[in-house]
Every structure is written in structure tokens, then in C-alpha cells.
Amino acid sequence: MQDCRILITRPEPENTLSRERLHALGLASVPLPMLNIAPIKGPQEQAAIRAQIFDIDQFDYVIFVSKNAARLACDWLDACWPMLPVGVHWIGIGQGTTQTLLEEGVPALSNPGHTTEALLAWLKPAKMTNQKILIVRGAGGRPELGDKLAERGAKVSYLSLYERQKPIYTAQTFFMLPDVHLIWVTSGESLTNLTDYAEQHKPEWKCLPILTPSERVTLQAKEMGWVNARCAQGADDNSLIKATELHIGKQND
Incomplete structure (x- = not known):
């Protein structure tokens, strides 16, 4: 396992946390975030966010789509609600998002599985009729979850707390990187940015094994020319580490 150097494309601060987990397991890693997370800071936008947070007790379900959504929402909840609303x-x-909420004192549940599709399968359609649902996410996130819930009769609102930005790297960034043997990618948008940079500066990377969080992103990777894309069945560290160990085990057979 010590001979495998893993490229971690998560945004910060998750990138550092994942690398710490891998270091504890004796695995080397290289940080190269393919998304920057920028909290929304405009005065008008923040006023709108605050108003939605004060009204959060009006919702039957609040769904957090990522660790970043959970972390930033908890900061707003702490500021606006000394005690969480009941009901x-x-x-x-995903387990990582849910664990972030639990660590912040929010009694969250997690659906079996790790994806939007798994959540839709878990939420019983009959119970969604007329339910008020708030989806906490980044600006411009995937519409599928809200659209499908609305089809089931739910009344869906959105709360956008951050923007996802493509990091700016130069050719020198890639020239200075050590060799890597395996890649972690944890979202379709990260994959798109990684593909763009790889095609410019590291075309050989597209022959490396790349672990993705879901079958949807695996298919996306293959369509983009990543010949060794494999699904880790989750974007959390545990899922990716398990898939990494499985890969290394096969390499050593």
C-alpha cells in the first residue's frame, strides 16, 4: 500500500482531512482540489439567507446535499436558533454529510446509500405529498432531487449557501507534481474540471484508475475518456478508502 500515491481532488477543508486519514493508514497522497468552495457573502444574499434560516421551522424536511452545505448551514443555525426547532x-x-451534522448537534438521518438517487428511492412517494422541503446546497446545484420531489407532490424550496469555483492552476503546477497512481474524484463537477486540466497538462492520467462516488459519475468519467473509472459507492472517506484497498489488493495479487 505504501507504493500507491493518491491524487485527492476534494475541495478544502475535506482535502486535508482525507489526506490525514490516508496518512494514518500509511498511504501517500497529493492534494489538487478541483473545486473551491466560496461562501455567499453579498449583503443582500446574506439577508435572504438569514430570512430563510429564521423560517426553517416551517419545513417538514431539510435536506443537506454536501458537507459544505451542512457546515455552513450549522453556522447560520447557531446564529439564528439558540435551540433547534422541533418537528x-x-x-x-451520504454518511459524511450526516456525520458533519451530528457533530454540530443536528439530529440528522442518512438514507441508505450515498447519492441523490438513493435518497429518492428511500423517501416514500406517498409521504411526500404537500410536504414542505428545503434543499440546502451550493448555487446552481443539480436540479434532479427537487424536480423528482416536486413530481411526488412536495413543495420544494432551495437555500444556496456557497458557490463552487474552478481553481486556477498553471502548467507549472502540474510539472511540479510527483507521480500519482490512483485518483479520487468526488463529484461530477470536480471530474469535469479535472478532465479539462488533464487533457491540457497530464493526458497520461486518463489511463490511471480513478475512483468516483456513484455510477452516474463513473459513466460520466468513461464518456470523458477515463478508461479505468470505477465506482466507490460513496463520496465519503470510508467508501473511497475501501475501494482503494480493494484496488491495491488486486494489484498485489
């Missing part, structure tokens, strides 16, 4: 079902998509 709200708090849900994190």
Missing part, C-alpha cells in the same frame, strides 16, 4: 426532519445525503 423538522433533518437529512444528510
Whole structure:
């Protein structure tokens, strides 16, 4: 396992946390975030966010789509609600998001599985009729979850707390990187940015094994020319580490 150097494309601060987990396991890693997370800071936008947070007790379900959504929402909840409102079902998509909420004192549940598709399968359609649902996410996130819930009769609102930005790297960044043997990518948008940079500066990377969080992103990777894309069945560290160990085990057979 010590001979495998892993490229970690998560945004910060998750990138550093993942690398610490890998270091504890004796695995080397290289940080190269493919998304920057920028909290929304405009005065008007923040006033609108504050108003939605004060009204959060009006919702039956609050769904957090990422760790960043959970972390930033908890900061707003702490500022606006000395005690959490009762009667709200708090849900994190994926174990990592849910754990972030639990660590902040939000009694969140997590659906079986790690994806939007798994959450839709878990939420019973009959119980969604006329339910008020708030989806906490980054600006311009995937519309599928809200659209599908609305089709089931739910009344869906959105709360956008951050923007995802493509990091700016130069050719020198890639020239200075050490060799890597495996890549972690944790979202479709990160994959798109990584593909763009790889095609410019590291075309050989597209022959490396690349672990993705879901079958959807695996298919996306293959369509983009990543010949060794494999699904880790989750974007959390545990899922990716398990898939990494499985890969290394096969390499050593």
C-alpha cells in the first residue's frame, strides 16, 4: 500500500482531512482540489439567507446535499436558533454529510446509500405529498432531487449557501507534481474540471484508475475518456478508502 500515491481532488477543508486519514493508514497522497468552495457573502444574499434560516421551522424536511452545505448551514443555525426547532426532519445525503451534522448537534438521518438517487428511492412517494422541503446546497446545484420531489407532490424550496469555483492552476503546477497512481474524484463537477486540466497538462492520467462516488459519475468519467473509472459507492472517506484497498489488493495479487 505504501507504493500507491493518491491524487485527492476534494475541495478544502475535506482535502486535508482525507489526506490525514490516508496518512494514518500509511498511504501517500497529493492534494489538487478541483473545486473551491466560496461562501455567499453579498449583503443582500446574506439577508435572504438569514430570512430563510429564521423560517426553517416551517419545513417538514431539510435536506443537506454536501458537507459544505451542512457546515455552513450549522453556522447560520447557531446564529439564528439558540435551540433547534422541533418537528423538522433533518437529512444528510451520504454518511459524511450526516456525520458533519451530528457533530454540530443536528439530529440528522442518512438514507441508505450515498447519492441523490438513493435518497429518492428511500423517501416514500406517498409521504411526500404537500410536504414542505428545503434543499440546502451550493448555487446552481443539480436540479434532479427537487424536480423528482416536486413530481411526488412536495413543495420544494432551495437555500444556496456557497458557490463552487474552478481553481486556477498553471502548467507549472502540474510539472511540479510527483507521480500519482490512483485518483479520487468526488463529484461530477470536480471530474469535469479535472478532465479539462488533464487533457491540457497530464493526458497520461486518463489511463490511471480513478475512483468516483456513484455510477452516474463513473459513466460520466468513461464518456470523458477515463478508461479505468470505477465506482466507490460513496463520496465519503470510508467508501473511497475501501475501494482503494480493494484496488491495491488486486494489484498485489
